[in-house]
Amino acid sequence: MGKEKVHINIVVIGHVDSGKSTTTGHLIYKLGGIDKRVIERFEKEAAEMNKR
Template identity: 90%
Template sequence: MGKEKTHINIVVIGHVDSGKSTTTGHLIYKCGGIDKRTIEKFEKEAAEMGKGSFKYAWVLDKLKAERERGITIDISLWKFETSKYYVTIIDAPGHRDFIKNMITGTS
């Protein structure tokens, strides 16, 4: 029987517009947590809204308002596994108007 995978829990917090969602979405993609086809779909949709650079952020920013405004409003949780780890990532909003959502989501 093989060794069980280690669980890694990550919460990404920081200032508004510091690239939390983009970095987190890119990490998920690079670790194999989302496929290239989906990223290409997000890239096309984001470009149609004039936000082509937001393709990785859209992995986690699902709400229409988040995509239109280009900010995270509510926490987003993503789970995936690699060959060695089970990973859970929480992307938290950075805008001061949504601090309550960040605190609730990370507790």
């Protein structure tokens, strides 16, 4: 059998608008938790929004 992944719980605490969601999202992205195709789709959607 393959190696089991260790699961951890993380709590992020901070004031309103302190960047909690941004930091958490960036961490997930950097650790490979988001599929490359999903990132490419969001980048395309963001580019289309800026063109309008």
